[in-house]
Structure formats: C-alpha cells, structure tokens
Amino acid sequence: MAEVDAQRLDFHRSIYDLPAIELAVSAYAGLGRFSISAGTDLVQVLIEDAKSPEIADHFANHVLWATQTRRRRGAAGAA
DSSP states (O other): OOOBOOEEEEEETTTSOHHHHHHHHHHHGGGSEEEEEEOSSEEEEEEESBSSTTHHHHHHHHHHHHHHHHHHHHHHHHO
16 A cells, blocks of 8 residues: 655644644554644644555544544533
8 A cells, every 4th residue: 555645734723622633643643654743823743654645634533523522521520
C-alpha cells in the first residue's frame, strides 16, 4: 500500500481542545506519523506517511468527537 504525501490540518482552539487532539494522535499513531504544533489560537497537526488518503478526514472527525465528548463530560460534572 502506497503512503500518502504529508497533510497539514489546522484546528482553531476556539472550537477544538488540545487534549482531544493529543488523544486522537495517540489513537491514530499506528496509521502514520503525527506531529503537533500548538500556538495561541491554532493547533497544527502534520500527518506524514499516512497509510491511507482518508486518514486525515477520519482523524479530524475523531478530534471533533473527542472535543465534544470532553465538553459534555465537563458540563455534566459542573451540573
């Protein structure tokens, strides 16, 4: 299976949680090389040597799911 060229994903911190991004990197670690660059407003993830061209899309969905799950659990704990 051919590996995919590097892809960069940008996650704005007003929408996505850094811990959720880190969780997704751990979950997808076997499917490519992931590196995180966290700034004040933006977190960039570079995906290299992905095993499939769809990895970036699935990864981004996982980040969204993890962010929403963390926020729901936080809201439930605050109630």
